[in-house]
Amino acid sequence: ENNQMPQEEGLDNTLKVLKEGYQFIMNRRHTMQSNVFETKILGEKTICMSGSKAAEVFYDSQKFRRADAAPSRLKKTLFGEGGVQGLDGEAHFHRKAMFMNVMNSSTLAEIRTLTNKYWEKEAAKWEEKEKVVLAEDSKSILAQIACEWAGVPLEEEDVDKTAQQLGDTFEASAAVGPAHWKGRRSRSKLEDWITELVSEIREGTRNVPEDRPLYQFTWHKDHEGKLLDEKIVAVEILNLLRPMTAISVYIAFTAQALEQYPEEAERLKDGEDGKLQRFIQEVRRFYPFFPFTAARVNQTFTWEGYEFEEGTLTLLDLYGTNHHQEDWTNPALFQPDRFKEWDESPFNFIPQGGGEFSIGHRCAGEWITIDILKESVNFLVNKLHYELPEQDLSFSMDDIPSIPKSKMILTNVKRTS
Ligand code: HEM
Numbered sequence: 001e002n003n004q005m006p007q008e009e010g011l012d013n014t015l016k017v018l019k020e021g022y023q024f025i026m027n028r029r030h031t032m033q034s035n036v037f038e039t040k041i042l043g044e045k046t047i048c049m050s051g052s053k054a055a056e057v058f059y060d061s062q063k064f065r066r067a068d069a070a071p072s073r074l075k076k077t078l079f080g081e082g083g084v085q086g087l088d089g090e091a092h093f094h095r096k097a098m099f100m101n102v103m104n105s106s107t108l109a110e111i112r113t114l115t116n117k118y119w120e121k122e123a124a125k126w127e128e129k130e131k132v133v134l135a136e137d138s139k140s141i142l143a144q145i146a147c148e149w150a151g152v153p154l155e156e157e158d159v160d161k162t163a164q165q166l167g168d169t170f171e172a173s174a175a176v177g178p179a180h181w182k183g184r185r186s187r188s189k190l191e192d193w194i195t196e197l198v199s200e201i202r203e204g205t206r207n208v209p210e211d212r213p214l215y216q217f218t219w220h221k222d223h224e225g226k227l228l229d230e231k232i233v234a235v236e237i238l239n240l241l242r243p244m245t246a247i248s249v250y251i252a253f254t255a256q257a258l259e260q261y262p263e264e265a266e267r268l269k270d271g272e273d274g275k276l277q278r279f280i281q282e283v284r285r286f287y288p289f290f291p292f293t294a295a296r297v298n299q300t301f302t303w304e305g306y307e308f309e310e311g312t313l314t315l316l317d318l319y320g321t322n323h324h325q326e327d328w329t330n331p332a333l334f335q336p337d338r339f340k341e342w343d344e345s346p347f348n349f350i351p352q353g354g355g356e357f358s359i360g361h362r363c364a365g366e367w368i369t370i371d372i373l374k375e376s377v378n379f380l381v382n383k384l385h386y387e388l389p390e391q392d393l394s395f396s397m398d399d400i401p402s403i404p405k406s407k408m409i410l411t412n413v414k415r416t417s
Pocket of ligand 1: 084085086096099239240241243244247248250289290293294318352354360361362363364365366368369
C-alpha cells in the first residue's frame with residue numbers, strides 16, 4: 001500500500017522555480033516537512049528530492065535514467081546535444097571512460113602548473129589596469145588552462161573572445177530572452193570551431209599530441225566500435241572547456257569568502273595544502289552554483305512508502321543537500337574545518353553531483369576543479385596584493401547561476417612574489 005506523496009498545489013510552478021531559485025526545493029521541504037514531494041514544472045509532473053538518502057536513490061542507475069531528462073533549452077546552451085550527460089547504460093559507461101581516462105595524476109599535476117602559469121600571465125596585465133573584475137577577467141585564465149591542457153590551439157588574440165563565448169554558454173543556462181539567445185549563438189560558434197579542428201585532425205592536415213583530450217576524443221571509438229560524429233566530439237571537448245571556464249564563478253566566491261571570513265583567510269598564509277583544500281571544499285559546499293540535477297524514473301519503484309512512476313521527471317536538490325540539517329551541523333555557517341570530520345560520503349557533499357564517477361553522472365571534472373581552486377586561492381592569498389573598493393559583495397539566491405553582485409572588483413593589483 002503506497003502513501004500519497006506530499007504535493008504542491010498549483011497548475012504550474014515554473015515561475016516559482018525562477019523566483020525562488022536555489023531555495024525552491026528547500027522552501028517546500030521545510031513547509032511540507034518532507035525530503036520528497038511532487039510539483040509541476042514546465043507543464044510536467046515533477047518529483048523533487050533532497051538530502052543524502054535521496055541522493056543515494058537518485059544515483060541508483062536501475063531506478064533513474066538520463067535520456068530525455070534535460071530540458072531542450074539547456075541543451076541548446078549549456079550542455080550541447082548528444083553529449084555524455086544524456087546517455088545511459090553501456091553507452092554512458094563507455095563515453096564516461098573517455099573522460100575519466102584523461103583525468104589522471106599527471107593531468108592534475110599539469111593542471112596545477114598551468115594554473116600558476118596563467119594566473120602569473122594575467123596578473124601581470126592586471127597590474128596595468130585601473131580595476132579588475134575577477135568573475136569576468138578570471139575566465140581568460142581558465143580558458144587558457146583548459147585549451148592548453150585539452151590540446152586545443154588558442155591564439156593570443158582570441159583568448160578574451162573565446163573566454164567570453166564559453167562564459168555565455170553557462171551564463172545563459174537559466175536565462176530567458178537575449179541572454180539565452182546569446183548563449184545559443186556562442187555555443188554554435190564554439191561547436192563550429194572545434195568541429196573544424198576535429199575534421200582537420202581526421203583528414204591529417206593538423207597534428208595534435210596524442211596524449212591530449214582533443215586527440216583522444218577525436219579517435220575515441222564508442223561501445224559499438226565506431227568513431228564519434230565530429231559534432232559530438234566538439235560537444236564533448238566543450239564539456240571540458242566550458243565547465244573549466246565556469247570555475248570563474250567559484251573563484252569569485254572564493255575571493256568573496258576571503259573577504260567575509262578574514263580569520264579563515266589569515267590561516268591560509270602558510271600555504272599548507274590541507275588548509276587550502278578545506279577552504280575551497282567549504283566554498284563548494286557553502287555557495288550556490290548548480291542548483292539541482294534532473295533524471296527520469298527508469299522503472300516504477302517504491303521508496304519510503306511513495307511510488308515513483310516510470311518516466312516521471314525527478315530533480316535532486318544539490319544546493320539543498322549541501323545545506324541539509326540532517327547531513328550537516330550548522331549548515332548556514334562557513335566553517336572550512338568541518339571537512340576535518342567529513343565522512344567522505346559520495347551522497348552528502350554533492351556540489352558537482354554524487355555517486356560514482358564511472359557508472360554514474362557525477363562530474364568528470366571534480367578533481368580538476370579542486371586543484372584549480374587550491375592553486376587559485378593560494379595565488380589570491382599568497383602571491384597577489386589587491387584591494388576591494390566599495391562594492392556590493394552580496395549574492396542572490398534567486399538568480400541561477402548566482403555570483404557576487406559586484407562580480408568582485410579588485411584595484412591596485414600587484415604580484416607579491
Ligand atoms: C557533470 C557541476 C566543473 C565536466 C556535472 C554535474 C554537475 C557538475 C552538477 C551533473 C551531475 C549529475 O547530473 O549527476 C560542476 C561544477 C563545476 C564543474 C559546479 C565547477 C565549475 C567541471 C569541469 C569539467 C566538468 C572542470 C571538465 C574538466 C563534467 C562532465 C559532466 C559533468 C563531462 C557529465 C558527467 C556525466 O554525465 O557522466 N558537473 N562541474 N565539470 N561535469 Fe561538471
